[in-house]
Amino acid sequence: MDNKINNGRDFMKSDFGEHSFKSDQQKGISQPPLEKNYDSEEKLIDLPNIEDFEIGEVNFIELIENRKSLRNYADKPLTLKELSFLLWATQGVKKVIRNGYASYRTVPSAGARHPYETYLIVNRVKELEKGVYRYLPFENKLLHCFSEDDTDEKLNKATLGQKFTVRSAVVFVWTAIPYRSEWRYSVTSHKPMLLDAGHICQNLYLACEMIDCGTCAIAAYDQNCMDDLLKIDGKDEYVVYLSPVGKK
Numbered sequence: 354m355d356n357k358i359n360n361g362r363d364f365m366k367s368d369f370g371e372h373s374f375k376s377d378q379q380k381g382i383s384q385p386p387l388e389k390n391y392d393s394e395e396k397l398i399d400l401p402n403i404e405d406f407e408i409g410e411v412n413f414i415e416l417i418e419n420r421k422s423l424r425n426y427a428d429k430p431l432t433l434k435e436l437s438f439l440l441w442a443t444q445g446v447k448k449v450i451r452n453g454y455a456s457y458r459t460v461p462s463a464g465a466r467h468p469y470e471t472y473l474i475v476n477r478v479k480e481l482e483k484g485v486y487r488y489l490p491f492e493n494k495l496l497h498c499f500s501e502d503d504t505d506e507k508l509n510k511a512t513l514g515q516k517f518t519v520r521s522a523v524v525f526v527w528t529a530i531p532y533r534s535e536w537r538y539s540v541t542s543h544k545p546m547l548l549d550a551g552h553i554c555q556n557l558y559l560a561c562e563m564i565d566c567g568t569c570a571i572a573a574y575d576q577n578c579m580d581d582l583l584k585i586d587g588k589d590e591y592v593v594y595l596s597p598v599g600k601k
């Protein structure tokens with residue numbers, strides 16, 4: 354069998370029983386920050402608190418039954434409150450434990466490492482200029498990274514012509530900072546990190562159902578083009594998954 358296929362199959366298996374590794378944590382190396390650093394001089398936008406978000410009664414069985422991937426979006430924009438709700442549902446912080454050792458969030462993560470950052474490519478969100486933003490889950494704020502004229506063009510190319518990404522109201526893009534998990538789990542960390550991403554996106558699907566929105570997970574994209582679009586290095590941080598969101 355093709356070597357690449359074999360490597361891929363092996364990657365899906367658990368390494369935990371195989372390796373007697375010593376992780377950086379075991380070596381006593383100090384842990385990486387729970388959130389990517391940012392310059393506090395940059396433009397920050399306050400997000401509405403989840404406590405202020407009123408949501409009607411839901412039938413959980415119907416919610417799950419109705420979930421499906423949505424690729425056609427209405428022109429109606431999302432409100433900042435709705436966006437804030439989706440960010441909370443996917444990466445919201447509930448608690449920080451042991452003096453910043455780990456965070457508990459609205460989604461599970463292997464060893465509570467939470468190796469993902471959330472970027473937003475904003476197209477139609479009330480009160481937000483079009484552009485690229487990053488969610489700061491510990492501060493419940495948005496960081497405005499940049500706004501450029503050719504983002505739509507780059508996004509279309511990076512998602513291999515899947516035009517619905519450009520027509521969405523906002524694209525959620527999750528980047529991994531692998532060292533956050535490698536620090537604790539070394540060579541065994543990579544499979545669990547990918548599993549983490551599935552939980553995040555599933556919460557996005559379900560939260561979208563609550564606010565008359567839909568989303569569609571995307572794994573088919575050009576790695577270099579997506580990393581370049583976000584202006585990240587592609588080595589210590591790179592895109593793993595994305596999901597455009599819009600009104601039904």
Ligand SMILES: Cc1cc2nc3c(=O)[nH]c(=O)nc-3n(C[C@H](O)[C@H](O)[C@H](O)COP(=O)(O)O)c2cc1C
Pocket residue numbers: 420421422423515569570571572573574
């Ligand atoms: C990991 C993953 C990757 C996916 N990648 C794409 C994609 O690149 N483009 C796309 O149009 N749909 C993508 N999808 C959506 C699937 O095609 C969709 O979930 C599937 O057809 C089942 O439809 P449903 O979600 O409506 O149940 C992806 C879904 C998952 C879970």
